[in-house]
Amino acid sequence: MSLFDVKPGAIDREEVFQETFQPDRLPGREEILDTLLRTIRTSWDPGGGMIILRGGPGTGKTAVAKALMGESQSGVPAKWVYFEGEASTSYQETIQLTNALRSGPPLNSTGYSRDAVESHFEAALTELDDSHGIVVDGAVPDVHGPILSQLVTHVTRQSSALVGVLVLTRSDEQLLSESVLTETIHLDYxxxxxxxxxxxxxxxxxxxxxxxxxxxxxxxxxxxxxxxxxxxxxxxxxxxxxxxxxxxxxxxxxxxxxxxxxxxxxxxxxxxxATFEEHAHLLLYAIGSLAVDKRLPAVTREIYAAYERYCEMRSRTPLSHRRLADRFEALLDTGVLEYTEINEGRAGGAYRRYDLAVPWDQLVEPLNRVTDCPNVHRDVARQAGN
The missing domain is CATH 1.10.8.60 (Helicase, Ruva Protein; domain 3)
Structure with a gap:
């Protein structure tokens, strides 16, 4: 086959595969969308209410929310405010959402007490007319709990005609109001x-x-x-x-x-x-060196000896066993490391034997990509015979 026989790439509309693409129909989500529309039109009539969409990443939460915003049926809000949570604190988030809602001049990002900001937010919600809906996408309850609670409380009042939609990957049970004006749906594919x-x-x-x-x-x-x-x-x-x-x-x-x-x-x-600091990387290299020597699983003492050697190569002061324990936990949390709990009773006590949960040859390239430890990397490669 010559080069002239080769067709261009299979994808001819790249935007279709972007995360922001919103198709006209939602496979696997039409029934959920119909349920939400029916709830808004009938169950809450003539008032408003709160929809809470819960689910892991990639489960269609944002797609459902945006499809709801695109509906033009009677009884469904004609005007929507879409707000994507990005701020790092509830204070910043409240100011940004307040500015998205209010018609007057925007609030400054600093200079207000928390009580004043919450009062401005409540006033902005009250000023919206009955045809409005609000979507808050991506807020984190642990960080933005106060603003989310305030929004749920306001929207689920009998006197409110607003429709609110919260899109949450993780949720706080306190947010899941038992009010008849709250519809909570967990999404999964x-x-x-x-x-x-x-x-x-x-x-x-x-x-x-x-x-x-x-x-x-x-x-x-x-x-x-x-x-x-x-x-x-x-x-x-x-x-x-x-x-x-x-x-x-x-x-x-x-x-x-x-x-x-x-x-x-x-x-x-x-x-x-890439989210780890240097000592976690050196710890992982130490475990990798034991892996290529076929000395895993290993106890903390054996791993620490290899870690100390790499600290010396990098002219770094080794962390204490206690401080290094946090790095062990970080590697465990990411699924790179695993352990077996051993209990030998009075004779030997309880301890852990660590092993890699991911083969070392799969870790070498990404670890080398995000670290600046060429001498350590070469040392492990030498042990592996590469």
Whole structure:
């Protein structure tokens, strides 16, 4: 096959695979949208109420909220305020949302007491007319609890005609009001629904002749098994499409999906490892050195000896055992490390034996990408015989 026989990439409408894309119909979510519309039109008539959409990443929460905003049915708000939570504190969030709601001059980002800010927020809510809806997308209850509670309290009053929508990945049970004016829905996708979503995107944004039949089920299965939902399935598909284009392949096939999985694993590991500071990286290199020497699982004492050696190579003062324990916990939390609890009773007491939860050869590239420890990296590679 010559270069002139190769078709351009399978994806011809990149915007269809962007997170911001809003399709005309929502596979797997039409019934939920109908339920919400019916609740707004009938159950709450003539007042308003609060919708709380809960679920993990990639489960269609934002898509449902935006679809609701696009409805023009009688009894559904004609005007919406969409606010995406990004501020780091409840104080900042309240000011930004207040400015999004109010018609007058915006509040400054500083200089107000918390009570004054909350009063301005309440006034802005009260000034809105009956045809308004408010969507707050991505706020975190642990950080933004006060503003969310204030919004829920206001909207669920019998006298309020506002419709509020909270889009939450994690929720606080105190927010889940038992008021009849609150509708709480937990969203999740089935495997078949993920396939329908990806099939829709392929139909809208691809030359389907360049997509082998096994690709959509493989990508949907990845999103389902990893808990990343539609977002993960679409990300894997676009990565596989990129790989097929790099290879000048006539179509996307299963091997491109498998290669894409490995690429994404490296990228996601690198993103996680980039959040650690140097001592956590040195600890991971120490554990890696034991892995290539086939000395895992290992107890803390054995790992600490290797960690001290790498601190010396980097001219760093080793952390105490107690302070290094926090780095062990961080590695455990990210799923890179695992342990077995051993209890030998009075003879030996209780202790942990640590092991890598991810093969070392999968950690080498992302770790090297996010660290500046070339001498340590070379030392581990030398032990591995590379």
């Amino acid at each position: 089935t495997l078949s629904e993920l396939e329908l979503i990806l099939e829709q995107r392929v139909e809208l944004g691809c030359d389907s002749e360049q997509v082998s039949p096994e690709v959509v089920p493989l990508c949907a299965s990845y999103g389902y098994q990893t808990g990343t939902g539609a977002r993960g399935a679409i990300e894997l598909f676009t990565e596989a499409a990129q790989i097929s284009q790099e290879e000048l392949a006539p179509e996307i096939v299963g091997k491109h999906v498998e290669t894409a999985k490995k690429r994404l694993e490296v990228e996601h590991l690198a993103e996680n490892l």
